[in-house]
Amino acid sequence: MKKIFNVLLGVVTSIGGFVEAGSISTAAQGGAEFGFALLWAIALATIILAMLAEMAGRVATVGRRSMAAAVRERFGFHYQMIPLGAELMIDLLLLAAEIGGVAVAIKLLTGIGFQWWILPVGLAVWLVIWFGNFTVIEDGVGLLGMVTIAFVVAAWRLQPPLNSVATGFLPSLPNHDLTRYAFLTVSIVGATVSPYLLNFYSSGAIEEKWTEPDLWINRVTCYLGMGFGSIVSMGVLITAAVVLGPLHVQVNSYEQAALMFVPVFGRWAVLLFACALGVGCFGAAIEITLNAGYVLAQSFGWPWGVDKPRRDTARFCAAFTLVLLLALMVGILGFDPLQMTLISVALTVVVMPLMVLPFLVLMNDEQYVKTHTSGAFGNGFLAVLTILGALMALVVIPLEVFGG
Amino acid sequence: MTHRGYGHLCVLWMLVCSGLLTGCETRQDLLDRQHKALTSLRSTVTSVCQAWLDANVSTTYARTALEASAVLLDKEHTKISKSPDAVADPAVASVSDAEHQLARQIALLRQALAESNADAVRQLKGAIEAGAELP
Secondary structure (H helix, E strand, C coil), rough: CHHHHHHHHHHHHCCCCCCCCHHHHHHHHHHHHCCCCCHHHHHHHHHHHHHHHHHHHHHHHHHHHHCHHHHHHHHHHHHHHHHHHHHHHHHHHHHHHHHHHHHHHHHHHHHHCCCCHHHHHHHHHHHHHHCCCCHHHHHHHHHHHHHHHHHHHHHHHHHCCCCHHHHCCCCCCCCHHCCCCCCCHHHHHHCCHHHHHHHHHHHHHHHHCCCHHHHHHHHHHHHHHHHHHHHHHHHHHHHHHCCCCCCCCCCCHHHHHHHHHHHHHHHHHHHHHHHHHHHHHHHHHHHHHHHHHHHHHHHHHHCCCCCHHHHHHHHHHHHHHHHHCCCCCCCHHCCCHHHHHHHHHHHHHHHHHHHHHHHHCCCCHHHCCCCCCCCCCHHHHHHHHHHHHHHHHHHHHHHHHHHC | CHHHHHHHHHHHHHHHHHHHHCCCHHHHHHHHHHHHHHHHHHHHHHHHHHHHCEEEEECCHHHHHHHHHHHHHHHHHHHHHHHHHHHHHHHHHHHHHHHHHHHHHHHHHHHHHHEEEEEEEEHHHHHHHHHCCCC
C-alpha cells in the first residue's frame, strides 16, 4: 500500500515538476504564433523524454549507477569530459534562466526589478538543498508545482475547438514563417529533453534506493508522470493560442505571457501566473543545482548524496554551491531570463547527440542492465533519435539566427 | 577523422553560422519582423490597459508590463538604427516613426498609471488602437 502511495506521489510530483522556464516560454511562443499547430512537438518531445528517462532509471535501478557514472566507467574519463563540459555549461545557463524566472515572477507581484531578487532566490535554493533531504526536495517542490495545473484549467475553461486541438497533434507545415516554426519545434524538443533531467532522475533512483523489483515504479513514473506533466505544457500552448493568438501578441517577455490568464482568472490572473512561473522555475533551479553537484561528483568519483551528512560529501556540496554561485553571477549581469532560456534550449539541442549516443551502448550491456537490455524497438528508437538529434544539432544555430 | 579534423569542421560550421548571422537578413525580412513586433507590442499595451481599466490587474503589474514593452520596443528600434541604409527606405522609416510614437504613448501611459488617471489611460489606449494599422 505504501509503495502504491509512493508511486502515485511520484506521478503527481512529476506533473508538478514538469513545467519550468523553458517549457513555459517555448509553449507560450508556439501557441501565440502558430495556434495549436505545435502540440505534436510537445507530444513527441515527451515520448522521447519518457523513454530516455526510463532507460536512465533502468541503468540506475539495475546497474546501481547514475548515467554520468555509467558513461565514465564504460567510455572512460576522457570521453566523459565532453558530455560533462557540455552539461555543466547548459546547467549554468539554465540555472541562471530559472533563477531569473523566479525573480521575474516576484517582480510581476512587487514591481521591484528582477535583478534585486536574484541573490535572495539563489540563497533560498541553497538553503532548501542544504537543509532538505531528497524526499522533501522532490515531493515538496513537486506538490507545490501543482499550481501549474492552472494552465490546464485555463485551457479547459477557454473551451478551444476540439477538432483544431486534435489536428495539432498531427505534424504539419505552417502557411507562414516556416523558419520560425522550425525553430520553435526544435526549441520545444530542447526545452523538454533537458540533459539535467536524465541524470537527476537516475541519481534520484539511487538516492531512493530503487532495486530491480522497483523497475515497474520506474516505468510508471516515467510514462504516466511525464505523460500527465506534458498536459500542463500543452495547457500553456492552448491557452496562449486561444488568448494571445487572436491578439497577435508574440511572447517576448513573461509580462506578455501573464496576459494569457486574464480572460479566465480575472483578478487572480497575474497572481496565479506568477505563482506557476515562480514555483515551476524554483523547482527546476533546485533540480539543476543538485544535478550539477551530482554530475561533477559522479564524473570525478567523489562521494555524493543529498541524504548523506554534509561532512561526508564535502566536494559534492562545494560543487553544487560553486555552480549556483556562478549562475547567480550570470543572473546578476542582467541578461533577459527569457532570452537566456531560449539560448540554453538551443544549446541543449546542440549537445543532444552526445547525450543520446551512450544510451545505445549502455542499454545493450548486461553489466549495466543485466537481462533488461533494450529490444529491437528500444534500439531502433535510440538510433533514430541519435540521427534526429544530430540533424537538429546541425540546424539549430541557423534556425536560432533566422527564426529565434 | 583526427581531433584536428573535427576541430576544423567545427570552426567552419561556426564561420558559416556567423556569416548567416551577419549578412543574410534582407530589407523585407527586417520590415516584416518590425511590423510583427510593433503589432504585438501595440496589442500588448492595449490589452494591459484594458485589463487595468477592468480592475483585473494591479497598477504594479500594469506598470511593469508597460516597462517591459518599452524595453522590447527600444530593442526593435535599435535594429533599425543599426542599418542607416534601411532608414532611407520610406517603408522602414514609417515603421521607425510608428515605434517612436508608441514609445511616447507608453511613457504617457506609465505616467497616467502612476497618477491612477483612468480617463487618460482610456484616451491613450484609444489612440494606440486607432493607429493599429500600419500605413
